[in-house]
Amino acid sequence: MKIRFSAVAMFSIPFLTALVLGFMPLDAPAFVPEDIDLLKESKKCPGCDLRGADLRSLNLAGANLEGANLMGANLEGVNLEKATLDDASCEKTNFRNSKLQGASMDHATIEEADFKGADLQDVVWIDGRVCKKGSIGACK
16 A cells, blocks of 8 residues: 655645644743732732742742742742742742741642742641741741
């Protein structure tokens, strides 16, 4: 059995593949700049889109980030003491050396988040338990 392809079919397949791939969404972070401004001004940004945002070294103590999308954001060294991060999307978020003491992260998603050196004492963790004194980098 011989299979024959026409020249049109041979050139159409790569073209159609490229066309379809061109319409697929990219996995690139895309935060909303107005949400960053709102967060910096008021520390109230529930449900904000902060994907991939560079928020290093900000003082966000007491901030309301409930339900915010922080996926891939850089929060290294950020002061988040007593902040509300309940139901926030924190996958692949960098929390290195952040101060989260007394914050609430109940039901937040944290897959592949980096908490190395982060102070998690008294944090309401994703499962509702409270992290003990000396919880640095991991909830104990």
